Amino acid sequence: MGIDLKFIPFRKVSILIARGVFGFRSRKTNYRPLIEDVSAVLNRTQSKNRRLYAASILEAFGKYVLNPFKIESICFSKFRTLVEFWKNGIPIPKTIFVPCDSHDTALRGVQIHNEVTIADLMQRDLGSGNIVVKPDAGTHGKEVRLACDRESLVKLLDETETSIINPVGFVAQEFVEKWFYDLRIIVAKERGTPPCCYATALARAGFKDFRTNTYLGNMVFGVKLPEEIQNEAVRAGTAVGNEAEAWVLALDAMPNVGDDRFQDDNHLKSEFDKLGPSFEKVKEVKRDYRGKNKDFEAWNRRLEGAYGAYKETEAYSLIAKIIEESIRRGKERILFHEANSCPEFWEQTRLIAGINLAVPLLKCAKSVGG
Numbered sequence: 001m002g003i004d005l006k007f008i009p010f011r012k013v014s015i016l017i018a019r020g021v022f023g024f025r026s027r028k029t030n031y032r033p034l035i036e037d038v039s040a041v042l043n044r045t046q047s048k049n050r051r052l053y054a055a056s057i058l059e060a061f062g063k064y065v066l067n068p069f070k071i072e073s074i075c076f077s078k079f080r081t082l083v084e085f086w087k088n089g090i091p092i093p094k095t096i097f098v099p100c101d102s103h104d105t106a107l108r109g110v111q112i113h114n115e116v117t118i119a120d121l122m123q124r125d126l127g128s129g130n131i132v133v134k135p136d137a138g139t140h141g142k143e144v145r146l147a148c149d150r151e152s153l154v155k156l157l158d159e160t161e162t163s164i165i166n167p168v169g170f171v172a173q174e175f176v177e178k179w180f181y182d183l184r185i186i187v188a189k190e191r192g193t194p195p196c197c198y199a200t201a202l203a204r205a206g207f208k209d210f211r212t213n214t215y216l217g218n219m220v221f222g223v224k225l226p227e228e229i230q231n232e233a234v235r236a237g238t239a240v241g242n243e244a245e246a247w248v249l250a251l252d253a254m255p256n257v258g259d260d261r262f263q264d265d266n267h268l269k270s271e272f273d274k275l276g277p278s279f280e281k282v283k284e285v286k287r288d289y290r291g292k293n294k295d296f297e298a299w300n301r302r303l304e305g306a307y308g309a310y311k312e313t314e315a316y317s318l319i320a321k322i323i324e325e326s327i328r329r330g331k332e333r334i335l336f337h338e339a340n341s342c343p344e345f346w347e348q349t350r351l352i353a354g355i356n357l358a359v360p361l362l363k364c365a366k367s368v369g370g
Contacts, residue, residue: 081240085236092336095173097136102161103161123150131174136165190246197231201222202349203323236251237249248360252336252339285299311352343357
């Protein structure tokens with residue numbers, strides 16, 4: 001695209017602030033002149049915590065950061081994201097936030113147990129059936145757990161400790177009957193233009209777990225979105241974008257399918273079994289880190305070939321069509337539950353959904369950076 005890109009590390013560096021000056025250095029390189037020279041920064045830091053720091057620091061240095069700190073702050077927390085959706089009338093699962101940890105230490109080291117009280121608060125509004133408990137800042141489905149009854153809920157709460165992905169309290173949601181898939185939808189906005197939603201979404205699908213995240217072994221499909229869902233996704237992205245001039249987001253959503261399961265699960269499972277060997281070829285290439293580091297272009301061609309063979313199977317086409325039909329039938333029951341400020345931008349998104357996210361990222365950066 002003819003855009004001059006420079007790399008700025010944000011891990012093994014020191015950032016100095018003093019009266020009227022700032023410094024940004026690794027052990028060998030002074031990055032201050034580079035930072036002074038750029039006008040827009042793509043924040044691709046993988047850690048949610050480092051993304052927050054990078055956005056706030058580089059904005060303080062006078063740079064437009066994609067995505068801006070305010071968006072990063074919202075996306076950092078599942079509940080803050082849901083609050084923005086709720087404020088703007090975006091449909092969400094029924095959600096409870098309890099800002100209390102399961103254990104407190106009082107004076108003289110006395111342990112106070114709060115798990116029964118927390119369970120009472122959750123079950124009062126979510127009922128005594130299935131409840132999904134999530135870490136507020138979690139990612140990749142880590143520590144998202146399902147409590148099926150009172151006993152398992154109290155045990156789950158008792159076993160939970162505060163951590164970097166769960167800084168305080170608990171987020172709990174009603175268990176949504178999403179069937180065997182959920183959706184990742186890409187929305188973007190450039191300066192001076194209205195936001196847009198890509199017509200193709202990633203469907204993460206499978207029966208390995210109630211969590212359909214591909215990091216947990218499920219598969220991924222490219223599916224077409226009805227216009228109604230695209231419009232709702234634009235509204236959801238705008239709620240999180242919060243009047244920022246440019247942004248790129250990945251929204252997680254799912255239709256509340258309920259009993260509208262027009263295909264037998266055993267039949268679907270047999271199709272997933274047929275698809276398994278070709279998806280395993282994809283994972284084999286992805287696990288070849290030595291080949292990736294030695295000759296990335298050759299490795300990438302192998303990956304493209306493996307994904308291409310996976311998409312050409314009859315089982316892939318059949319499952320994708322079933323998902324698209326289910327989405328069409330459930331378009332009025334779509335629920336949004338998360339926003340991601342640093343979506344995966346070259347592998348599944350590009351090779352399955354056909355969206356090269358590097359393009360909207362660079363276009364958005366160019367629109368604010370000149």
